[in-house]
Amino acid sequence: MNDQIKQIAQRIRELREILDVDAADLAKQVNVSVAEYNQYENAETDIPIGVIYGVAAALNVDPTVLLTGDAPRMSDYTIVRQGRGVSVERYKGYKFSSLAFNYIGRQFDPMIVDLDPMEKPPELVVHGGQEFNYVLKGTVQLVIGSREFLLEAGDSAFFNPMTPHGQRAVGGPVKFLTIINE
Incomplete structure (x- = not known):
């Protein structure tokens, strides 16, 4: 599995544990089986973007936190230059x-x-x-x-x-x- 997927999976696990959310409960909230959820969280398989967004919503964080490990900072506007998304x-x-x-x-x-x-x-x-x-x-x-x-x-x-x-x-x-x- 590539490093990015491993990092996202690690962020999801850490945040879920910090917030004391059970993996089975989170799996149910994002509409996947517990086995499938565990594969995502253990970086055994790619995590669909819809699951990342669902986990972010369930854990009440911006998806950017899960994707990058950093929280968004701009509230009035943001500019993204070509090729820098x-x-x-x-x-x-x-x-x-x-x-x-x-x-x-x-x-x-x-x-x-x-x-x-x-x-x-x-x-x-x-x-x-x-x-x-x-x-x-x-x-x-x-x-x-x-x-x-x-x-x-x-x-x-x-x-x-x-x-x-x-x-x-x-x-x-x-x-x-x-x-x-x-």
Whole structure:
């Protein structure tokens, strides 16, 4: 497992223990089995971004604390220069770059997602809130439930992420903006 996932898992465990929250209770709150939760907390498997956000909400911290170990500091505005967002590799072939990580109390998270082409269909995930995707470069296969859509540069989708969904690059690398409200 890569170092970043190990660090995130360690932060989750430490914070959960400091707050005296039982792992089984936290697993229930983020809607995963105890066994699955333990795999995340022990850095045995990648932690889906939706689980990170769910854990952050359950432990009443900003997701940035779990992702970076540092709390957001800005309350009126924040500027993120090109290429300087907090990068998170959540799944093989996916790279997320958070664009508002330093803003206190944000109600949604804009992120740039870079996808490498993959042969297999995308892994489907679920999380709370609402999600918006805007394709900046390339072609994305977006799966929402049993439906599949091909989105090209300039296309967008807004959907309920409680419906299992996933994205896959088609024909080459893809870059898209996603905004998630949890």
